[in-house]
Amino acid sequence: MAMNKKSLDIAIGSLHFNPVSAFSGANWNGTDDTFTQQFYEQNLSQFWRPEDVSLQSDLLVWKVLPDTVKHAYALNLLILTFLDTYQGDIGMPVVSRSIADEFHQRKAVINWMAAMENAVHAKSYSNIFMTFLSTQEIDELFAWGKQNRNLQNIMTLIVGQYEKLDQMNYMKKYNPSQVDFSDEQFKETQWKAMVASVFLETWLFYSGFYYPLYFYGQGKMMQAGEIINLILRDEAIHGLYVGKLAIEIYQSFSKEKQEVLNDWMMDFMKKLYKEQEELAETVYDPVDLTHDVKVFVRYNCNKALMNLGFDPVYEHEEVNPVVLNGLNTETKTMDYFSMKGNGYQKMKSVALDDDDFVFNKPKINQ
Ligand SMILES: [Fe+2]
Numbered sequence: 001m002a003m004n005k006k007s008l009d010i011a012i013g014s015l016h017f018n019p020v021s022a023f024s025g026a027n028w029n030g031t032d033d034t035f036t037q038q039f040y041e042q043n044l045s046q047f048w049r050p051e052d053v054s055l056q057s058d059l060l061v062w063k064v065l066p067d068t069v070k071h072a073y074a075l076n077l078l079i080l081t082f083l084d085t086y087q088g089d090i091g092m093p094v095v096s097r098s099i100a101d102e103f104h105q106r107k108a109v110i111n112w113m114a115a116m117e118n119a120v121h122a123k124s125y126s127n128i129f130m131t132f133l134s135t136q137e138i139d140e141l142f143a144w145g146k147q148n149r150n151l152q153n154i155m156t157l158i159v160g161q162y163e164k165l166d167q168m169n170y171m172k173k174y175n176p177s178q179v180d181f182s183d184e185q186f187k188e189t190q191w192k193a194m195v196a197s198v199f200l201e202t203w204l205f206y207s208g209f210y211y212p213l214y215f216y217g218q219g220k221m222m223q224a225g226e227i228i229n230l231i232l233r234d235e236a237i238h239g240l241y242v243g244k245l246a247i248e249i250y251q252s253f254s255k256e257k258q259e260v261l262n263d264w265m266m267d268f269m270k271k272l273y274k275e276q277e278e279l280a281e282t283v284y285d286p287v288d289l290t291h292d293v294k295v296f297v298r299y300n301c302n303k304a305l306m307n308l309g310f311d312p313v314y315e316h317e318e319v320n321p322v323v324l325n326g327l328n329t330e331t332k333t334m335d336y337f338s339m340k341g342n343g344y345q346k347m348k349s350v351a352l353d354d355d356d357f358v359f360n361k362p363k364i365n366q
């Protein structure tokens with residue numbers, strides 16, 4: 001029924017307008033900061049779809065792999081699926097919601113990343129499963145993930161941080177009279193969730209990436225390897241971006257508080273590392289690669305710490321050159337009709353290198 005002028009006036013009059021908490025729009029004419037729009041451009045320029053990569057030619061290779069190898073390969077992708085699922089379902093959305101309303105551009109960048117995690121990354125792993133495995137095998141794989149103690153413990157540790165921030169977000173927004181925490185405590189929880197996010201993106205994913213990269217570096221299972229390369233190219237900028245936001249928050253704390261938080265992070269890291277080690281043994285012992293994978297786990301843990309503004313904690317060790325070869329995300333030369341490498345571009349973009357993300361990054365002393 002059409003609203004007449006009088007009923008419209010009444011409807012508007014019944015709303016309580018408060019200029020202090022008024023809605024504001026995302027104004028892209030200005031900038032939220034010196035780096036968010038760069039990340040916006042990079043994120044959108046490297047957009048891709050799971051169906052961009054055909055997996056058919058890998059099927060011939062897959063069919064002749066030993067069962068132990070197939071099993072290890074599938075378990076890794078399953079672990080990656082679980083991590084990406086929750087990063088998309090709760091991790092990124094919660095971090096986005098925790099950011100103050102006026103930072104609409106930051107929220108937009110994080111929301112974009114959130115959409116990639118499950119809708120593109122997790123979906124891509126499913127596409128690999130659907131190409132190589134039967135429905136029964138896929139169901140068994142997902143059931144394995146639900147009962148594997150180490151994977152579940154990792155999820156509990158990471159998602160636990162997201163849920164704490166989620167609760168605080170909702171309290172602040174919808175139940176402010178019941179808030180029993182200070183702004184400082186909120187920021188601590190927000191920072192811890194960002195640490196969890198960077199650990200997941202820049203560290204925990206990589207034990208799962210190792211095996212596809214190990215094949216890719218030897219010129220095998222190239223299409224699945226392309227998917228992994230596209231995913232890790234995304235995760236690289238996700239970890240950098242959230243790391244930058246985390247550094248900003250960390251620097252707002254007193255030296256004493258920073259020490260307390262640093263201790264918390266080291267303890268959190270050790271708990272995750274223990275689970276990672278055991279999970280690596282389960283997955284990689286049957287294919288004799290556990291030692292190498294643990295080196296790679298420590299290598300990426302150091303990288304995650306650096307993204308968060310800290311010094312590395314593990315000694316430098318040589319990573320298997322085959323995997324580093326597979327990890328090389330420089331644009332690859334390939335036949336467009338047989339495969340779509342990560343050189344594929346929806347829009348005009350340039351290859352990234354580490355220097356693109358040096359924004360006079362302050363070093364935080366531990
Ligand atoms: Fe992801």
Ligand SMILES: [Fe+2]
Pocket residue numbers: 087113117201234235238239
């Ligand atoms: Fe990500």
